[in-house]
């Protein structure tokens with residue numbers, strides 16, 4: 001590293017001197033159309049590089065030469081370079097102790113913000129959790145272990161019969177030789193078959209583990225309160241489901257499988273070595289114990305590194321996901337470089353972790369190689385002395401060397417796979433933490449199902465703040481009654497809490513104070529699924545799923561629906577015409593980007609109408625519609641309200657006040673409070689905020 005650093009500095013030094021020369025030649029500029037002739041008097045001071053540099057500012061045959069200042073500049077540059085070299089060397093020597101084992105370069109603490117870290121999971125707890133997930137199919141695990149045991153014992157017996165065959169042939173013991181070779185062939189066949197079965201069964205167990213883990217995680221996430229999603233990012237959650245689960249997937253199929261195989265074989269080899277010669281066996285055991293200690297430290301380090309890698313990968317994914325989903329905005333504002341930098345920030349953090357992991361791997365390999373070769377040297381040294389003393393035979397020593405190699409390699413494999421296991425366990429921490437989240441009590445408590453929903457809504461003294469912004473009250477002491485069949489419009493300035501009121505009615509959040517009554521029953525006591533099935537909702541920015549239009553309109557409707565019903569709803573929402581003009585009509589595959597805002601809103605309105613809701617909520621549903629469609633939708637609203645068979649309560653949040661003039665009641669909100677309430681004419685007469693907003697919009701149209 002020191003050499004590299006010095007090389008880099010030397011290279012820079014050389015390049016900058018070239019640069020200086022180039023600049024000197026460039027400083028000679030033709031002042032007129034004259035020939036260039038230098039006289040020696042123009043160059044004084046004859047020492048070193050300075051000989052090449054002109055000293056005085058002069059004009060030679062019409063060429064102006066910047067000289068004296070240039071030399072000073074050159075000297076200055078040289079001083080700067082020397083200083084830089086010293087600085088670099090100083091920094092390097094300061095840095096040197098930090099990269100020694102135990103130095104702070106190895107510590108990850110600076111790279112982590114505490115909030116990213118999940119609670120540590122111990123190895124046994126993580127394995128216990130994984131066992132719970134695969135326990136239903138425990139036969140696969142048992143089959144895998146049985147195959148592993150048979151394969152491991154067969155494999156570990158091979159060197160014994162191999163050596164015995166060679167030495168029996170050398171001693172011309174033909175019968176023993178044939179028996180040993182037959183056993184050798186049998187062991188090879190058994191080891192081959194069982195290894196295959198072991199790999200296959202562990203692979204199946206792995207697949208089961210990952211599938212169940214993703215299932216459990218996904219269902220735990222789906223059942224969280226909406227406020228949970230206010231704090232978590234999509235990129236982060238998808239990263240947990242994707243790469244984290246994939247990383248954990250290595251645990252059974254790869255890590256445990258190989259650890260167990262090598263542990264069995266290593267133990268077999270050790271027992272055999274101790275039987276062969278206990279002093280030699282003990283020497284090997286000491287070396288292996290040292291290796292195991294190094295391995296343990298290395299494994300812990302890798303676990304920590306893996307945890308951080310997962311966190312940073314999730315953050316990088318989050319940036320990429322956000323950028324891709326806002327690609328149009330990025331393109332229009334030309335922020336590609338900025339986004340790349342944002343992504344690069346996380347890539348650099350990942351690279352820094354990876355660098356330390358590679359360095360740690362280097363140390364680990366160094367220890368292994370040193371210890372491995374010491375076993376060989378000790379075996380030859382001590383074993384050779386034993387042979388010379390007539391204590392053991394050459395056959396025994398050969399077996400000893402073969403088995404001690406086996407033992408040390410098994411220890412190495414166990415170490416390598418243990419560190420991989422630690423990485424997987426590190427990756428599993430956040431996954432388990434998310435899996436342990438309790439589902440929202442909306443899914444656990446059984447609520448009341450009324451015979452029918454009439455549509456009486458009462459907000460009684462409602463106050464609310466979002467859990468993610470506990471200090472800012474969004475609604476304060478809101479009291480509002482909506483009678484069945486009434487159409488109530490909510491208007492107000494942006495951010496006044498209109499959508500929040502609807503969010504509480506849909507029970508996406510719970511009020512901080514007060515309560516909401518539906519048909520006289522507290523909202524909390526009603527079966528929320530039952531209630532939501534009877535509410536039609538069109539949001540501010542309707543989103544479509546990547547499926548055909550017909551399925552998008554049917555989405556979430558629990559009634560039996562025919563294609564005719566779908567088309568009826570589409571006609572009511574004035575969506576039928578544009579749908580039939582699409583290449584595949586109702587079968588056209590759409591997603592959120594393929595339709596205009598107005599078209600998406602009409603599909604969302606059709607979706608809401610199809611549910612035949614007792615309560616219909618339109619949150620600025622007309623904001624993206626053209627004037628004609630808006631007029632049509634006003635007609636739909638009117639039709640829905642005057643449908644005598646089903647009385648619907650309609651709540652409309654609108655910025656375009658022209659759409660809600662016919663509402664039974666208009667509620668005006670400001671700063672989370674209701675400040676005015678009445679019919680259109682009453683509010684105009686009152687001459688408050690509503691009248692002001694109406695005048696402003698009329699002026700804007702004029």
Ligand SMILES: Nc1ncnc2c1ncn2[C@@H]1O[C@H](COP(=O)(O)OP(=O)(O)OP(=O)(O)O)[C@@H](O)[C@H]1O
Nearest residue numbers: 230466468469474493494495496497498499500501
């Ligand atoms: N999920 C959320 N977490 C935290 N604060 C929120 C959340 N949603 C909205 N807010 C805040 O609550 C306040 C009221 O928002 P709300 O969406 O209810 O206003 P609005 O009247 O519907 O506005 P607009 O007409 O612009 O849609 C705003 O200050 C907003 O920043």
